[in-house]
Amino acid sequence: MNIFESYLKEILSLIKKNQNKLNLNEINNFKGINLEIPPVNFNEDLSSNICMVLAKINKLNPNELATKVQALIKANIKDFKDVKIAGPGFINIDLSNDALVKIINKIFKDSSNFGSFNSNFKFNIEFVSANPTGPMHVGHCRGAIFGDVLSNLLKFNGNKVTKEYYINDYGNQIKNFVKSVYLRIREIKYEEKFKDEKDLYPGEYIRDIAQKILTNNNLKFDSFEKSFDFLAKEALNYSMDMIKSDLTKLGIIHDSFVSEKSIVDSDGVINAIKQLKKTKHIEEGYLEPPKGEENKDWKKIKRLIFKSALFGDDSNRALQKNDGSWTYFANDLAYHFNKVSRKYDKLINILGADHTGYVKRIEGAVLALSGNKTSLECKVCQLVKLFKKGKPFKMSKRAGEFISVNDLLSEVSRDSIRFMMLNRSNDVELEFDFEKVLEKSKENPVYYVQYCHARIQSILRMINFKVEKKTTIKKIDVNFNKYEKDILKKIFEWPKIIRIASIKYEPHRIPFYLYQLATLFHSYWSKGNEDEKYKFIKDGKVNNNIIIIIQLILIVLQNGMKILNVSLPNKM
RNA sequence: GCGCCCUUAGCUCAGUUGGAUAGAGCAUCGGUUUUCUAAACCGAGGGUCGUAGGUUCGAAUCCUUCAGGGCGCGCCA
Incomplete structure (x- = not known):
């Protein structure tokens, strides 16, 4: 609902009618012309830059043009009480009380939609997608709330929005997670000491998951390999339940959960690669060794490569590991091909700052997979810097030391967290002072x-x-x-x-x-x-x-x- | 070395897809409650918008240069 649109239209048609009088040759390009609220120090109700824009295109003096336009508007538009010229050629307008009544009634008439504008796209917004290896921590909160509110905003304008969570239930991280659970089970059931190896998850919640599994099952758990499939299913369910429960407490409910494993198991990768071979975005070849730290696992082997450099990425990206299995990115191609096939108008991914390097390749991948028909925009949320007693407080899931969303929610209201996490642009780091947010005062x-x-x-x-x-x-x-x-x-x-x-x-x-x-x-x-x-x-x-x-x-x-x-x- | 993001008041940050005299909060100092909710309000001081150029009627905003800070730069996920 643009409450001033009709006035802008009136002004424009008035100018068109008097095009010759005003000495305007070029009049079809109205780009950049607006009619809006002037800055606070001005008393008028409305302001337009129309004369400056038209004067530029037609090479006229903006003030002279404004004088003529002012007279025209004054003589013809009754809703305007007064019309003035200000600064370099702004037209400033006072509305009559009748006009104010009209506008206010417009707002009252459709109050629950006041502010929205007509838009009718089908969106898919993927956000949170935290690894299902433990509870959500404060850092996840920002992207979660950002995505949720962005969804609400787009819906407010009449769009259809699917809020999606991608479950990374595949790969080494899951293996380590399940192994951690297995070892905790052995610890509880057979009093074996938990080995604190570097890739394992030492967090206390792993013990809780182990305990729950033991309570509901009377299995022996005498071999990790034999127990794996069962444990993976159980542990991931408990883990996702934790995450979903945290999200619910934050007021966030996803419409759709997509499992990486199910995409891979249903030949998603193969199909995506088939598609990209057709469009010649994939080739077999060699990659340069990685530039950063030296990597002893690196091997020069012929493998499938996605040509992400075509889309501005630093280099092309491998789709296969040394042993020929798919990389994470290959799986992600499959997932996004799946999204494309669901016929959305626009895809949005909400990412954490540690994924900035991933943006170009995945945005490029969506263009390639959809034949430029679907676009993906990644919004990156910068870090949340947690402060406690004046000192930065680091979070690491691996180390098992983090402030979980659950901890936070036990002390801070959901309202405060939601508002606070949106009180910065996503492009800047957010200082989240634990003590400050706890204060229920004007600080908040x-x-x-x-x-x-x-x-x-x-x-x-x-x-x-x-x-x-x-x-x-x-x-x-x-x-x-x-x-x-x-x-x-x-x-x-x-x-x-x-x-x-x-x-x-x-x-x-x-x-x-x-x-x-x-x-x-x-x-x-x-x-x-x-x-x-x-x-x-x-x-x-x-x-x-x-x-x-x-x-x-x-x-x-x-x-x-x-x-x-x-x-x-x-x-x- | 490369990519993305940031640099605006002492601090933390807004800033209308190029508009008019650059704004808040906090902090500092000084005021306002026999009164509809003081969880509030009012006033004061505080700025070469990181640097140097360019584009034009007009730049914090767009382009280029340089400097400082953050994140990332796997065949991890």
Whole structure:
């Protein structure tokens, strides 16, 4: 819903009609022309760069053009109270009260969709995909919440979104994981000492899994090889249950879980390779030795190679190991071929910072596999730096020392974690101060926004006012005061925030915006402390302007927090 | 060495896909509760937007150079 689109159209058609008078030859390229809320220091309701853009294309003086356009608009568009020229050629517009009423009614009419714009794509967003070898830790949280909120945001605009989790239940890591469980079982059942070898998982949760398996089964577990298939299935189930339970507690529910093993077992790799051989993206050949540290396992052997260098990757990538078995990347090709075959319009992967080097090859792979029909965009979330008592706190699953999501959730509310993890752009590192997040105070932005909602609900309770879904207003009794106007302008900005957040896949813009909106409200509210005339409630009543304003704020808070999936308490 | 990301107030960060006088929070200093929720508000100080060029009516934003920091650079997953 673009609430100013109709005005922009009116202006454009007016200009087209008067093209000759305005000396405009080129008029078909309207790219970059906008009509939006001016910066805070300006009092006008709307602002357009139209004259500057058109003047550039037609090689005219922007100010002269603006003077003519100003006269045209003034004479023809009734909803505008005043039209001014400012700066290098901006057209600034004051709306009439009638126009404000129209816009506000538009918002009220379809309040639960206020801010969304029509979009109808089929998305697949893959996120979390934490290895099923242990519980989720704090670092996983960021990508998890990012992906979840991005999904909500895209759905808000009318897209269809599949939230997907890729289970890496294949390969050496799983072997080591299952071996760890096996050894813990031996420890419990036969009192054998747990050997702390370097690739094993020493974490306490492994013992829990072992214990659960023992409780439910009366097998001997006298050979690792013989027990493997059974143990792998059981241990992975317990592990995934842990992860799913953590995700649920964070408010995240995936629509789809895809197993790497099942992809490989159903000849997925072979099919993907067949496809890529057709398109000549795969060849048999030799690779250069790896550049970083020396690798004693490296062998110069003829093997299948994906030509990822065609897509900007540093080098081509091996699909087979020394023994001819598939690499992780080969399996991933199969998985993404599977995604492509499910006919999505757009694929998104949310990755951790340690996977940046992987982006080009996998994005290239999707283009190759789909014949350029499907695009994959990888969003990389930078590290979460955990601080404890002023010192960085390192997490390592291998070492078994980490703060799990479960630990975190036992002390910090889900709301705070969700809001906090989105309070930075995904491109920058996030400092997550354990102590700070534990504080339930103004340090924590989520409380500030929730408090805004609680205050509004308190007012509504006080005057016994019931908010109706589809309300309308007929006119505005008195002009909005400057505080109300500032809030209105912020409200009118909401669709733009949503649009940009959606286009750029940047959900962090939402918490930032909501915080700003809450600031304006708290500020206005407090004016009543200084000046009696700004008190909201007088003789048990609230004037119409305030009723309008707080209902609008409610709409935005509700739509925004619904996307974030953070609660809005009525009382605090 | 190569790739990706970052560099904006003392600190942590926003910044509208090129717009007008670059903004918040924290910290510092000073104010506001017999009053609708002080979990709040108001005011003050604080900036060569890392450096040097370029593109144009206009650059924190785009291009190039250099410097500093982070992540990665397997035939691990």
